[in-house]
Amino acid sequence: MTSKPIIALDFPSKLDVEEFLSEFTEPLFLKVGMELFYQEGPELVHTLNRYGHDIFLDLKLHDIPNTVEAAMRRIAELGVDMVNVHAAGGLAMMEAAKRGLAGSGTKLIAVTQLTSTSEEQMQQEQLISASLEQSVVHYAKLAKQAGLDGVVCSVHEAKAIGVACGDDFLRVTPGIRPAASESHDQKRIATPSDAKAQGSTHIVVGRAITRSENPQKSYDYINGEWSGRS
Ligand SMILES: O=c1ccn([C@@H]2O[C@H](COP(=O)(O)O)[C@@H](O)[C@H]2O)c(=O)[nH]1
Numbered sequence: 722m723t724s725k726p727i728i729a730l731d732f733p734s735k736l737d738v739e740e741f742l743s744e745f746t747e748p749l750f751l752k753v754g755m756e757l758f759y760q761e762g763p764e765l766v767h768t769l770n771r772y773g774h775d776i777f778l779d780l781k782l783h784d785i786p787n788t789v790e791a792a793m794r795r796i797a798e799l800g801v802d803m804v805n806v807h808a809a810g811g812l813a814m815m816e817a818a819k820r821g822l823a824g825s826g827t828k829l830i831a832v833t834q835l836t837s838t839s840e841e842q843m844q845q846e847q848l849i850s851a852s853l854e855q856s857v858v859h860y861a862k863l864a865k866q867a868g869l870d871g872v873v874c875s876v877h878e879a880k881a882i883g884v885a886c887g888d889d890f891l892r893v894t895p896g897i898r899p900a901a902s903e904s905h906d907q908k909r910i911a912t913p914s915d916a917k918a919q920g921s922t923h924i925v926v927g928r929a930i931t932r933s934e935n936p937q938k939s940y941d942y943i944n945g946e947w948s949g950r951s
Pocket residue numbers: 729731754832834835836837873874895896897905907925926927928929
């Protein structure tokens with residue numbers, strides 16, 4: 722059975738979130754990112770939790786190990802289902818993040834290479850001579866070594882990560898677009914059915930649902946394709 726699509730709540734305020742969620746009747750898997758969390762803080766997370774939604778807190782921590790461990794101790798108290806760090810922060814930082822979450826039940830995943838990054842951009846701007854897939858798999862192995870539950874990657878690397886890190890290692894994939902949709906700022910996009918075929922364990926979908934004229938209909942369509950019902 723596949724997980725529910727994770728809806729990226731990239732909204733500026735709680736009011737916008739309430740208006741968006743009023744369209745839905747069932748419990749959802751929601752992603753709270755930086756824009757919303759910096760505006761509304763932990764209270765919004767508690768509210769979404771009370772309504773029975775699963776929550777991925779997408780804050781992408783990246784700092785020295787001591788700072789990240791302390792921040793994760795606070796995040797552990799929020800009771801979210803999933804949180805993340807940047808794998809580029811290194812092994813010691815990821816291990817510290819995991820220590821900070823100890824006893825919480827919150828899954829910890831690491832961003833490998835952002836889905837808005839192309840191979841050419843990565844090689845030129847980060848001075849990495851490896852291929853993008855090699856870089857992503859390298860970070861996935863580092864995250865596994867640190868004891869993390871999985872990574873954020875694009876659908877295009879999901880299969881290779883499954884081979885390198887095992888099938889139970891989470892491959893959470895943003896950059897999801899229905900066929901022939903606009904890619905916006907994303908470089909490594911794929912459809913929900915591609916994600917299913919390539920072994921993503923979760924898909925993250927923002928604008929294709931939140932900016933749709935009919936969010937419930939778009940969600941149902943994407944969920945159907947992802948779960949193999951259409
Ligand atoms: O590599 C990454 C990591 C995180 N994201 C986040 O996912 C959503 C995608 O939104 P769309 O509107 O579907 O493009 C967004 O919140 C990003 O911050 C990502 O896209 N890529």
